[in-house]
Every structure is written in structure tokens, then in C-alpha cells.
Amino acid sequence: MKKGLFVILPLYLLLSSCNSDKDKPDAYGTFEATEVTVSSQTNGKILYLRVEEGEVLDSNVLVGVIDTLDMDLRKSQTREQQLATSSRRDDLAAQIAVLEQNKANVRIDQERVERMMKDGAATQKQMDDIRASLNLIDKQVASVKSQYASLDAQVSTYNKQIDQINKSITDAHILNPIRGTVLTKYAEPNEVTTFGKPIYKIADLTSLDLRVYVSGAQLPYIRIGQKVEVRYDKDEKTNSSAEGAVTWISETAEFTPKTIQTKEERVNLVYAAKVRVKNDGTLKIGMPGEIKFMPSK
Secondary structure (H helix, E strand, O other): OHHHHHHHHHHHHHHHHHHHHHOOOOEEEEEEOOEEEEEOOOOEEEEEEOOOOOOEEOOOOEEEEEOOHHHHHHHHHHHHHHHHHHHHHHHHHHHHHHHHHHHHHHHHHHHHHHHHHHOOOOOHHHHHHHHHHHHHHHHHHHHHHHHHHHHHHHHHHHHHHHHHHHHHHHHOEEEOOOOEEEEEEOOOOOOEEOOOOEEEEEEOOOEEEEEEEEEHHHHHHOOOOOEEEEEEEOOOOOEEEEEEEEEEEOOOOEEOOOOOOOHHHHOOEEEEEEEEEEOOOOOOOOOEEEEEEOOOO
16 A cells, blocks of 8 residues: 555646646746936916825826926917017108108109209209108108018017027926826825926826846747737735736846846847736736746647
8 A cells, every 4th residue: 555655646736747847937027117207397386286195097187287387478478579669660651751752852852953954943963862861761761671581580589589488388287198007196285396396196007018038048938929928926925817928028138137047048049028918906107027928838
């Protein structure tokens, strides 16, 4: 009886070992998400900020406002300068009208002198003086008209400045860029912020990417779009599993990250890959996971 047990026990252990090897994961990694850091696009005091960690926000929702009083004042001042410059066109038009009237009067004198010259009552010098006056008036009109281009350029510059200020005022309104969950909040209302300073971080957690590393020998067995089994901790002794799809495979080899496996395995060259997994709320960023290649159907 003992001899029979002696023969059967090693066979049982051998079968268990084979099953264990078949169930061994093909790659390990950690879950990650595409995190978006929303930063201030202008300087000023945060007047309003409705963002809380763990809150789910829709995209294009107004979540905060930065003080725009200084920008409003600069816009008002620039607008006044623009209107003042534009009004100078009326002054130029009035000057041209006066010059044109002077020109008309001189032409009347010219006609009179021409008649007098036929009767010998006027000299050539008088006619030359009248022609010189007409030439001078034409040059004065041209000079005044040339100022229109300068005024138009100034008005265009003011318009661009107003557009820039409007853009800054728009940037002072903080719009949430994507639908997702707020991960970290960096600022509070009534704080003074500056351009580029982070306000909060958000990510879409409806699906996560498991970044795993495969060896060169495994590359022929993995491809983009391939379905794989994803496993992650359910409790201390058991795992949960879900179906995932390979979305990216690196073209460049790298040394295995230190967080993966043993020291001997860390010196091996591997290729990073991402597996997209739907998240029912149990998956967290940074959680470890593993994949098992599914048998081809």
C-alpha cells in the first residue's frame, strides 16, 4: 500500500507542475491611464474653481474662472485708442475737402488769367504762379491721403491687440478638456495662479492600459488587435480576469524595468506593449497585472 502511494504521488506532483506551467502568465506589468494635467493659461486670482478629487467631469464644462479685471481694463483702453485713431480719418477727409475747394478756386483764377492773357492784360508769370499753386495743392492732397494707410495700420494693430486680450479673457475660463475622473487637485479658489501652473489632473478611467513587457521570443505570438486574458489581484489568494486587446507594441527593445521579476530577468531585453482593458471600477492606476495569451480559435 505504501509502495503504491510512493509511485502515484510523484506522478500527481508532475501533473500539477505541468498544469501550473501552462497557467503561468506570459507577461507582467502595471495599469496606467492617459493623464491630462490642466494648467492655468493666464495669471491672476482664481475666483471660482469647482473641482474635487474623485469627481467625474464631462468635457467642455466650465470648472473655474481666473480674475480678468486687468485684462478688461486693458481692452477698454485699447478700444478707446482704436476709436480715437479711426476718428482721425474724418479729420483727414475734412482737410482734403478744404484743399479740393482751394484747388477749385485756383482753377477759377486760372480761367480768368487765361482770358486776360488773350487780351494782353495778364502776364505769363501770373499763369506760372497759378500752375505752381495747383501743383502744390495736388501734392498736399496726396500727402494727406497717404496718412490713411498709416491710420489703417494703427487701427489694424489695435484690432490685433484686442483679439489677443479677448483670447486671454477666454483662457481665463477653465474648461475641462475630457470626460474623466479628477485624480489630483493642485489649486484652490482665492489662490493666485500663473501661466502654466497645474490646477488639476484628470484621466478617463473607463478603460485602462496594462503596460507589459514581452521578450523577443514572444514577439511572434503577439500582435496589435490580439485578444489576451488579463489577470489582476482579486484578494490575497485569488485573481480576477478580463479580456483585453493589444493596442501598441514598441519598435525598440529595452532592458526590463526593475519592477518586473528577478534581477536576472531585469537584464534581458524586452519590448513594451499596451493592453486596453475595460474598467468596471476595480482597476486602479499603478495596480500590478499580468496577461496570458489566448489560444487561437
